[in-house]
Amino acid sequence: MAEILNVQGLETQFRTREGTVHAVNGVSFSLKEGETLGIVGESGCGKSVTVMSMLRLIPSPPGKVVAGSAMYQGKDLLKATDEEIRHIRGSQISMVFQDPMTSFNPVLTIGRQVAEPLEIHSAVSRQQAYDRAAEMLAMVGIPNAKDRLNDYPHQFSGGMRQRVMIAMSLICTPQILIADEPTTALDVTIQAQIVDLVKRLRDELGMAIIWITHDLGIIAGLADRVAVMYGGFIIEHAPVKELYTNPTHPYTMGLLGSLPRLDVSGRKRLTSIEGIPPVLLEAPHFCPFAPRCKYAVDRCWNENPGDFNVGPDHTAACWVDTKTGRER
């Protein structure tokens, strides 16, 4: 399948009073048509900043994309004019945000907000846009969709609002849907409903998805490929099955070790990763995971590892071969 998005060497920094925060440090990935890419990592590892940089939604100042490219349909999103990127946002690449409570404007009706992308990007009348909005709401499983167009966000529950959010992001049938932790603010049963909904819509509409989460469990059933991020780097990147059966980077291994598994028999203690995530105030010149890594060797402290091929379509950024414990 054809590649629709290719991000290379993306670097984003924030100027703050304490110094420059190196939030994203050269991230590269690509996305094929209809494919689902999961980006996993703990809070503050640069997942959201990566996708927001792509769509230029980083508040600037203080944020700034300092290097890299994001090719979409032969155009570099990072170098596009404001007008060009505006036409892509919401119509071809759209986003679903984490907190459905705060991501809607409290004083505008749901119908207005859901219809808005269509009104902006295509020459339809308001009535047509509202009709389409009602269809979309019905599609994501809002009962009495037509009547609810005139309701305000506070009249919806959290799960319903996230459905509305998804309807809003898909109303222009985008090629790429970026879901930035869409289930984090919801309780577990609602999470499962949302994930099922997105899967169904993906099969119906055929868009590609970038799904950001810190929950490896959700990604397992949803993504085709997974990129694990740490300290502003993608430290491991693999097809989903390969990653779960054959994790190679010590951080990925740690993450998986901290998850309860139903498919492995026998009683096993869950492990945790010692230490705290790095403060990204210094330019990264050594492996950001080294301070927490039990495999770390001298080289990890002096040089940042590049991506090593460790399997079919599987890369890991680590100086140590964790299978053998030897340096590469």
Add this chain to the structure above:
Amino acid sequence: MGRFVVRRLLWLIPVILVVSGITFILMHSAPGGPWDRDLSARQVDPNTQRLLNEYYGLDKPLWRQFVAYIIGDYNKDGSFKCGLVCGNLGPSYRQRGLTIQQILFMPPEGKNFFYSRFGYSIRLGVYAMLFAVILGVPAGIISALKQNTWADYISLFIVTIGISVPNFVIAIFLIIIFASWLHVVSIVPRSWDQVDVWILPAIILGFGTMARTARLTRASMLEVMRMDYVRTARAKGMAERLVIFRHMLKNSLIPVVTMLGPSLAALVTGSFIIETMFGFPGMGRAYVTAIGQRDYSMIMGTTLIYAVLVALANLSVDLTYVLLDPRIRLD
């Protein structure tokens, strides 16, 4: 909604009672009375004073006077004279033959309501308000959008002056600059029908409110700008101007609009210093004069009108809240 309004209006009754009680006590604690303190004029002889007191009921005990003011009392001839409960604010003790209602609300011959004392004060208050809003809201929005630039700092400078300097001090400076030096406005107008003589009093009166409006607009705009839904709007591909006008403005103006109701009441009722400085024929100056002259019923009447205005302004805030913010429901 209807029930809420009725309930709030009923609350006016205890408010008026308490306000009039306090005013009554304070007023009568001040030494002197309506007939004996006008040093500029010939003193009224004691016998006449006694007759006047008797005529107006000022010789009765204070509690009786208060009851007479609120409910009413029997005249000498046995007829009942209704008080505040009938909407009767009583006769003025100093302006012969006029009731308080006539002094405050009756326009001169052949003019409309807006030429009464109350009307003049309302007009001045509204002009001051317009000045405050037309300048204050855009200034606040621009300062927020251009936070920490020279535009923001200039507006901050003016706003700080407006908040910290009392308006009569600003008034003196502006009078010196624009009237004495530049001669662009006259401060002793022959007639208040001219437009230009309103400019200075309105600007001075509205200056503090303008500053507070700008400050509040800026603060609430800055808060709204960081909201998630603004990011959502941008992610939809909305043009920045539309993001500002459709998604930020309404949200950020909710607190501002709710401040404006009480501000208008404060401008209409709080203009007595400016009215006195400019010799303005409004209610505020009449109020100050009445206090100096111990014109008891005039003091009571004006205070109560002010109290009602403030109460209505507060009610209007609650009602505008409902219009602006769909999350708020009354009762």
